[in-house]
Amino acid sequence: MSSENSAYRRAGVDIDAQDEAIARIRAHVASTRSAAVLGDVGCFGGLFRPELVGVRDPVLVASTDGVGTKLKLAIRMGDYTTIGEDLVNHCINDILVQGALPLFFLDYISLAKLDPAMVESLISGMAAACRAGGCALLGGELAEMPGLYRSGDFDLAGFIVGLVDRGAVLPKASLQAGDVVYGLASSGLHTNGYSLAIRVLLEDGGLSLEEPLQGMTVPLGRALLAVHKSYLTPLRPLLVQPCLKGLAHITGGGLVDNLPRILPPACGVRIQAGSWPIPPLFGHIVRRGGIAVGEAFRVFNLGIGMAVVVDAARTDAFETAIREAGETAYRIGEIVAGDRRVQLEGAEAALFEEERS
Secondary structure, eight states: OOGGGOHHHHTTOOHHHHHHHHHHHHHHHHTTOOTTBOOOTTOSSOOBOOOOTTOSSEEEEEEEEEOTTHHHHHHHHTOOTTHHHHHHHHHHHHHHTTTOEEEEEEEEEEESSOOHHHHHHHHHHHHHHHHHHTOEEEEEEEEEOBTTBOTTOEEEEEEEEEEEEGGGOSSOTTOOTTOEEEEEEOSSSTTSSHHHHIIIIIIITOOOTTSOOTTOSSOHHHHHTOOOOOOHHHHGGGGGSTTEEEEEEOOTTHHHHHGGGGOOTTEEEEEEGGGSOOOHHHHHHHHHHTOOHHHHHHHOOTTEEEEEEEOGGGHHHHHHHHHHTTOOEEEEEEEEESSSOEEEESHHHHHHHHHHO
16 A cells, blocks of 8 residues: 555555655764674664673663754754754763763654654764764654644653673762862853743844854854754763763753752852853853842753862873863862752852953
């Protein structure tokens, strides 16, 4: 029976489109394969045989996440080339903070109507990020669900599994008051705060996605779609170094809510907000939206995508290693005695410096 006469297609689900999408993504998925991958695209489950040489006490670390309402921006711009990378990189960072290296990744794409070209754009981005992270894109799911999503809408989720030796799990038990906190720059909003950014800049502000804002070198749309940065490459050599004591991925909740997640009960953090450059995009959102400074530091990363806790006696070694990795690290604070809270100093001045100059 031809697909034109298919009752399922008349109900909104096109099996032929799914077959086309799978054919389009097969090469992208294959590009991430390693000897550890035993199955192929189309199996009911992914087969992965990890290499455990050199790992005395292996621990699997798993995480799942999405890209939130950044999807709305991608849909509005009709650009799906970066969202897949966002998803993988976010998940890689989430397990990296526990010292784990990625083994494999799975995706879940649910949509109103299956567009094979759009799906290929998503998967090609995922594959690129997986290749960069040495991670196999092991499998996934395409779910066409008319009636549940509006036309053109879709959702995206990722699932990652990594491996760490139990003795190398982060944060280290030696993390203590006196340790130094560094920040690694973000590439933009990453995948958090988009509901507020879209409301302030586009829905209320009516700004053009094709024009840059003051102080920005790229159009607003490109700045908002900037890929969520992966910190695996610069931090991987440091995972086995004594200078590194802890990592915090600065996602939803910002520095204020994410740094306490890695602290022991008797410690807090003092952060000097003016110690790193806050990209102009964040200042535009905060000022145009009339957002309170305290809220801004909880909604956005404000230019810091990863916080690194370093042994105070080994800061020189850390700075040398991170510089050799081609990354800039800002010394943004220190661990202090406390009750797992973040003390922000100079926050208002840092956010509104541009406005006052």
